[in-house]
Amino acid sequence: MIGFLRDRKVRDYFWQGLATIGLLAVVWFFVQNASENMQKAGMATGFQFLWRDSGIEVPFNLTGYKPSDTILALLWTGIVNTILVSVVSIAVATVIGFSVGLLRLSRNWLLSSLAGFYIEFVRNIPLLFFVLFWYFGVLAALPTPRESMGLFDVVFLNRRGLSIPTPNDLAGFRIAIVATLVLIAVQFGLSRWARARQARTGRDFPLWAVGFVLCGALPLAAFVAAGFTTSWDVPTLRGFNYRGGFVLVPEFVALFAALSTYTAGFIAEVVRGGIQSVRQGQLDAGRALGLSPGRVVRLVVIPQAMPVIIPPITSQYLNLIKNSSFGAAIAYPDIVSVFMGSALVATGQAVEIIAITLAIYLTLSLFVSLLMNWYNARHKLVTR
Amino acid sequence: MRVFASAVSAAFFVVASSAGAQQLAPSPTLDAIKARGHIECGVHLGLPGFSFANDKGEWTGLDVDYCKSLAAAVLGDATKVKFTPTSVQQRWAVLQSGQVDLLSRNTTITFSRNATLGVNFQGINFYEGQTFVVRTKAKVAAVKDLADATICVAAGSTEEKMAADWFRERNLKVTIINFQKNDDAISAYDQGRCDAYTAGIGALAGQRIKFKNPEEHQILSEIISNDPQGPVTRWGDERWQLIVRWVLNGTIAAEALGVTSKNVDEMKAKSANSEVRRLLGVEGKFGEMMGISNDWMFNAIKQVGNYGESYERTVGMGSPLKLPRGANQLWTKGGLLFTPPFQ
Numbered sequence: 001m002i003g004f005l006r007d008r009k010v011r012d013y014f015w016q017g018l019a020t021i022g023l024l025a026v027v028w029f030f031v032q033n034a035s036e037n038m039q040k041a042g043m044a045t046g047f048q049f050l051w052r053d054s055g056i057e058v059p060f061n062l063t064g065y066k067p068s069d070t071i072l073a074l075l076w077t078g079i080v081n082t083i084l085v086s087v088v089s090i091a092v093a094t095v096i097g098f099s100v101g102l103l104r105l106s107r108n109w110l111l112s113s114l115a116g117f118y119i120e121f122v123r124n125i126p127l128l129f130f131v132l133f134w135y136f137g138v139l140a141a142l143p144t145p146r147e148s149m150g151l152f153d154v155v156f157l158n159r160r161g162l163s164i165p166t167p168n169d170l171a172g173f174r175i176a177i178v179a180t181l182v183l184i185a186v187q188f189g190l191s192r193w194a195r196a197r198q199a200r201t202g203r204d205f206p207l208w209a210v211g212f213v214l215c216g217a218l219p220l221a222a223f224v225a226a227g228f229t230t231s232w233d234v235p236t237l238r239g240f241n242y243r244g245g246f247v248l249v250p251e252f253v254a255l256f257a258a259l260s261t262y263t264a265g266f267i268a269e270v271v272r273g274g275i276q277s278v279r280q281g282q283l284d285a286g287r288a289l290g291l292s293p294g295r296v297v298r299l300v301v302i303p304q305a306m307p308v309i310i311p312p313i314t315s316q317y318l319n320l321i322k323n324s325s326f327g328a329a330i331a332y333p334d335i336v337s338v339f340m341g342s343a344l345v346a347t348g349q350a351v352e353i354i355a356i357t358l359a360i361y362l363t364l365s366l367f368v369s370l371l372m373n374w375y376n377a378r379h380k381l382v383t384r
Numbered sequence: 385m386r387v388f389a390s391a392v393s394a395a396f397f398v399v400a401s402s403a404g405a406q407q408l409a410p411s412p413t414l415d416a417i418k419a420r421g422h423i424e425c426g427v428h429l430g431l432p433g434f435s436f437a438n439d440k441g442e443w444t445g446l447d448v449d450y451c452k453s454l455a456a457a458v459l460g461d462a463t464k465v466k467f468t469p470t471s472v473q474q475r476w477a478v479l480q481s482g483q484v485d486l487l488s489r490n491t492t493i494t495f496s497r498n499a500t501l502g503v504n505f506q507g508i509n510f511y512e513g514q515t516f517v518v519r520t521k522a523k524v525a526a527v528k529d530l531a532d533a534t535i536c537v538a539a540g541s542t543e544e545k546m547a548a549d550w551f552r553e554r555n556l557k558v559t560i561i562n563f564q565k566n567d568d569a570i571s572a573y574d575q576g577r578c579d580a581y582t583a584g585i586g587a588l589a590g591q592r593i594k595f596k597n598p599e600e601h602q603i604l605s606e607i608i609s610n611d612p613q614g615p616v617t618r619w620g621d622e623r624w625q626l627i628v629r630w631v632l633n634g635t636i637a638a639e640a641l642g643v644t645s646k647n648v649d650e651m652k653a654k655s656a657n658s659e660v661r662r663l664l665g666v667e668g669k670f671g672e673m674m675g676i677s678n679d680w681m682f683n684a685i686k687q688v689g690n691y692g693e694s695y696e697r698t699v700g701m702g703s704p705l706k707l708p709r710g711a712n713q714l715w716t717k718g719g720l721l722f723t724p725p726f727q
Contacts, residue, residue, distance in 0.1 A: 042503075056562075068552075240522075241534060330563075345473055
């Protein structure tokens with residue numbers, strides 16, 4: 001009868017099942033307890049507030065949100081803004097981080113100590129200070145709207161942000177985007193073909209030159225052509241501010257600058273560590289094969305450093321996403337500012353709102369982790 | 385049998401309540417205050433005139449004075465208050481979780497707050513009205529001239545919503561930038577990020593001091609909203625709510641009855657006015673009915689003063705803010721401050 005209990009697998013499943021049920025019971029108890037106590041205290045509970053009118057103004061949104069929309073739409077606007085600043089900052093932080101990390105290893109004393117100074121400076125300053133420094137520093141340096149810096153009278157830079165014209169008709173741009181995607185696909189196919197041919201015949205193909213034309217010059221021409229076929233909504237000074245076009249607000253610029261330069265400092269150290277983990281013998285072997293120094297880095301060092309670099313860089317990316325919440329301090333309308341700030345005070349439903357915000361950050365972070373793990377698995381060193 | 389049982393318990397109740405002192409409803413908040421020896425009062429992070437800590441950590445202001453009066457009434461000593469500075473976002477959670485006994489911090493009374501947050505508003509100690517501060521050289525005379533302007537505001541305040549509504553209803557476009565803290569919104573406005581900063585007219589009078597060059601700014605006299613403010617308590621514990629409400633009424637009644645911190649001893653000893661006598665605990669034992677000393681309002685007025693004295697000292701002519709009484713004048717003198725009778 002109890003013979004099956006001797007099976008180790010069965011016992012493992014039994015204990016794991018028991019632990020899961022226990023965990024769920026604890027969570028259920030806390031949720032139940034909280035909602036009961038809140039009801040007793042006369043506080044509104046539940047998620048119905050998400051469908052209420054928000055009435056909250058968001059100065060920077062890409063979702064077409066209006067204050068007459070629901071709080072759910074407000075939440076979505078916040079999420080989009082958080083993702084926007086995170087993605088742009090991650091991209092730029094990676095570029096700066098890799099550059100500084102490589103400079104740190106440079107044989108040039110001036111370059112490597114400058115890079116070292118940057119890393120130490122950035123890593124030893126609290127991020128909030130950094131964000132406020134960028135914000136108020138940027139604001140103080142910019143002119144008032146009436147004294148705006150203009151470029152060809154279509155682009156204007158002032159304390160209210162960077163006003164750029166927007167096209168009134170997007171049809172041409174859609175065609176240009178599709179054309180660009182097709183060209184990138186062609187370039188991708190070409191590179192596979194070139195690699196196969198090189199493996200077969202040993203003949204090189206001018207992949208970079210072709211790529212420059214296919215993915216650089218041609219798309220640029222397509223976008224310029226699209227720009228000439230439409231009319232533009234050009235910002236003009238009306239009353240206090242420039243109206244029309246799209247305004248890149250200084251809050252975004254300051255937060256983006258702070259997050260990317262800050263995280264870059266950490267990424268640079270990770271990159272340096274990763275590269276130094278590649279043994280000298282590998283470099284010597286590469287050189288002995290007659291590879292140029294650039295190729296040694298590209299073909300020998302980087303592929304072996306990447307598996308060391310990726311996991312810690314992933315946690316830097318996750319940190320950056322979470323750190324984007326510092327935007328609330330400078331009124332960047334991210335999820336913390338509009339949802340955990342404005343919407344929370346408007347509705348007072350702190351428990352629900354904080355739970356939703358937590359869930360969203362968790363989802364974003366898990367998604368990034370999955371992506372990076374997938375990338376890491378693909379690029380793992382195949383050892384024989 | 386059951387009839388007999390309920391008759392017996394009813395008899396017991398009558399005997400018990402007539403024999404001893406008055407039976408008081410339980411008040412866990414008051415018991416806790418007496419046990420710990422001070423009141424926990426939630427105030428603003430720093431708003432000159434209303435709640436502001438100086439460099440020695442001493443709190444002053446109209447909202448602070450109310451908490452001091454409450455401490456004098458409940459514990460007999462106006463200094464037995466601990467002030468907890470709270471931000472716009474924290475305030476409700478701090479009150480709901482029981483960290484403070486009450487909030488006294490420029491909080492506007494609104495329907496949805498009353499209906500959904502589990503809080504009660506216990507009266508009005510300041511009639512605030514929302515307006516805007518602009519640079520004098522911007523040549524703004526009325527609020528509608530702010531069309532197309534950028535406005536800095538503290539996120540989650542009633543002002544944020546009110547300003548958005550006001551301009552939307554009039555089909556005027558403005559850009560509203562929400563800061564998490566008042567001070568950040570103020571310094572962003574001061575740096576030129578915004579054309580205007582919006583808050584209550586009383587709050588602005590105090591916050592104006594924080595600008596780099598206060599004389600370069602002007603506060604518009606046009607008021608776009610009506611923001612009554614006063615002390616806030618949690619739902620439940622009616623007896624504590626009663627005390628909070630009637631200490632506020634008491635300070636206003638004292639001004640109406642001419643009782644001040646200077647003449648309160650004399651009034652207590654000599655006044656023939658029976659409402660004064662009840663207020664100061666000579667007659668009626670009003671304090672006992674709430675479970676505190678009958679000297680409650682005597683202590684409060686003696687140590688802190690009546691509403692008018694407190695107003696003049698903190699935001700009125702005796703202060704840097706120099707706010708006229710306006711709506712915050714007694715109803716007998718053309719204002720809106722009114723108190724039910726002490727009877």
